[in-house]
C-alpha cells in the first residue's frame with residue numbers, strides 16, 4: 074500500500090480498525106457461532122397481551138415483548154385490522170396502513186376538539202422557531218396559505234354561479250371535457266346537415282336526410298348538456314374533500330401501476 | 332409526565348399528562364430520561380413517510396437516563412444506574428441476537444418481521460413509546476442498556492446510543508481497505524460520523540456530499556475530509572468519476588435515506604406522491620458512483636414498500652450492497668474505548684441544547700436545517716439539575 078501511517082499521522086486513530094479480511098466483494102460468513110435453524114430458540118417469557126396487538130401474518134405469534142402505545146381504534150383501526158390480514162409482501166398491507174395514518178390524523182383532531190382542546194397547529198409545526206430563525210420563510214408560508222385559501226374560496230363561489238364552468242380540478246375538468254366532447258359531436262351533426270343542405274338544396278331525398286340529421290343533432294346536444302350538468306352535480310360535492318381524494322389516489326395508483 | 336405527542340405529519344406537541352410507563356414484563360426497566368436526541372430517522376416519521384405511525388405515539392430512540400425501577404428478572408441493572416439505551420430493542424436469545432444482529436431481533440416487533448424493535452418508531456418497529464419523554468419503559472433490560480462508564484460526558488453517551496455506532500457500522504460495512512476512496516452521501520450527524528470512522532478503517536481519501544453549506548463546512552473540519560455541494564458540482568456521479576481517474580469510488584455510503592433531495596423525479600414520486608417509500612436519490616448515486624466490484628453501504632432509512640434503484644447497474648458492475656440498522660450493542664465496547672481514548676468526539680456534533688418542552692420547535696429547526704443545526708439534544712425539566 075502506498076499509504077503509510079506517516080501520511081495520516083494527523084488523523085488520530087487512522088487505520089486502527091483496518092481489517093483486510095472484511096472484504097465483502099468476496100463474501101465470507103462467520104460460521105463460528107452454531108445457530109440452530111428455524112424458530113427453535115428458547116423464547117423469552119411472553120409479555121401479557123392485555124390489549125389489541127396486530128401482528129404480522131409472517132410470524133405465528135406476538136413477539137415476547139411489544140409496545141403498548143396507541144392501540145388501533147376507530148376507522149383507522151378498522152383499516153389497520155384489514156391491513157394485518159395481508160402479508161408484509163403485499164401492497165394491500167402497506168397502502169391501507171398509509172391510508173389509515175391519514176384517517177388517524179383527522180381522528181386526532183376530532184378527538185382533541187371533543188376533549189375541548191383546540192390544536193394549536195402553529196405551535197405543533199414549530200413555527201415559533203421558524204419566526205426566530207427563518208422569518209422570510211414564515212411570511213412566505215403565511216402569504217402562500219392565504220393566497221391558496223383565497224383562491225379556493227373564490228373558486229368555490231365562482232363555480233356555484235358561473236355557467237362557464239372553468240374548472241381546473243382534474244376530476245371536474247375531465248367531466249367537463251366529456252360534456253364538451255358530446256356537445257361537439259352534436260355540432261358536427263348540425264354542420265354535416267348544413268353541408269348536405271347547401272350541396273343539394275333541391276333534392277327531396279337529401280332534404281329528408283337533412284331533417285333526420287338535424288333531429289339527431291338536437292338530441293345529441295341536449296344529451297350533452299344533460300351529461301355535463303349531471304357530471305358537474307356529481308363532482309361538485311366532492312370538491313371540499315379534494316385533499317382526501319388525492320391521498321386516496323396516491324394510495325391506490327401504485328398498486329395499479331405495478 | 333411530559334411526553335412528545337405525534338398528531339400528524341409535521342405536527343407534534345408536548346403533553347404534560349401522559350401516564351407514566353409501567354413494568355409490563357419481568358425484564359423491563361423504567362428509565363428517567365436525562366438526555367434525548369432528535370435523529371434524521373425521526374424526520375421520516377415526522378414527515379409521515381413510515382406506515383403505521385399512529386397519532387398519540389411518542390417518538391425518540393436516542394436517550395440516556397437513570398434506572399428508576401426494574402422488573403423481577405432484571406439482574407444486570409439496578410435502580411440508580413446511569414445507562415445509555417441502544418436504539419434497538421433486542422432479546423439476546425433469538426438466533427439473530429445470538430449472531431450479534433441486535434438490530435434484527437425476532438422477539439421485539441410484532442408488527443413486521445422485516446424490522447426489529449426500535450423505541451418510539453411507529454408500530455412498524457414494535458409500537459413502543461420512545462425517549463422524547465421524561466420516562467421510558469425499556470424492555471429486555473439485561474441485554475441492551477449499558478451502564479455509562481465513570482467520567483464519560485453524558486453528551487458523548489447519548490450519541491453512543493445511535494449516531495456513533497451507525498456512522499461506524501456504515502464505514503465497517505463498506506469493507507474499507509487501506510488507501511480506499513470512500514464517498515459518503517449526506518453530512519447529517521450519521522454521514523459526518525461515517526466520514527470520521529472511514530479513516531479508522533484506513534481510508535485513503537474521504538469525500539462527502541450534501542447541499543447544506545454549513546454542514547459541508549462542519550464535516551470538513553470535524554472529519555478531516557473533502558466535502559462538496561452537489562448543487563454546485565453538477566452530476567455528483569460524474570464528479571466522482573473524474574475525481575477517481577474515471578474509475579469510481581471503492582466504497583459509497585448512503586447516509587441520507589428517504590428525505591433525499593437532488594433529483595426531481597425521485598423527490599416527487601418518493602416524498603410528494605408517496606408512490607415509492609421515500610426518495611432513493613442517494614442509493615441511486617451510490618450505486619452509480621462506486622467502481623465495478625465496489626461496495627455500497629446503506630444506513631439511510633427507507634419505508635417498507637419499494638424504491639426506484641438502478642438494480643441493473645448493481646448486477647452489471649458486480650456491486651456488493653451491505654445495509655442494516657446499526658447493531659449498537661455489538662459495537663458499544665469498541666466505541667466506548669474510542670471515545671475514552673479521544674479517537675472519537677461525539678459531543679462535538681451537538682449544536683443545540685433545547686428544553687424538552689420546546690420539542691416541536693426543535694423538530695422544525697432540525698428538519699428545516701435552520702440556525703446551522705447539526706444535532707439537537709432535548710433536556711427534560713427533571714434533568715436540569
Ligand SMILES: NC(=O)c1ccc[n+]([C@@H]2O[C@H](COP(=O)([O-])OP(=O)(O)OC[C@H]3O[C@@H](n4cnc5c(N)ncnc54)[C@H](O)[C@@H]3O)[C@@H](O)[C@H]2O)c1
Pocket residue numbers: 370371372373374375493494497516517518519520521522540541542543546561586587588589590591592593612613629630631632633655656657
Ligand atoms: N441504519 C441505522 O441504523 C440508522 C441509524 C440512524 C440514522 N439512520 C438514517 O441515516 C440517515 C441520516 O441521518 P441523519 O441523522 O444524519 O439525518 P439528517 O437529515 O440530519 O442528514 C441527512 C443529510 O443528507 C443531506 N442530503 C439530502 N439529499 C442528499 C443527497 N441526494 N445526497 C447527499 N446528501 C443529501 C441533507 O441535506 C442532510 O444534511 C437517515 O435516513 C436516518 O434515518 C440510520
Ligand SMILES: [Zn+2]
Pocket residue numbers: 370371372373392393418493494
Ligand atoms: Zn437515530
Ligand SMILES: [Zn+2]
Pocket residue numbers: 421422423424425426427428429435436437438
Ligand atoms: Zn433477539
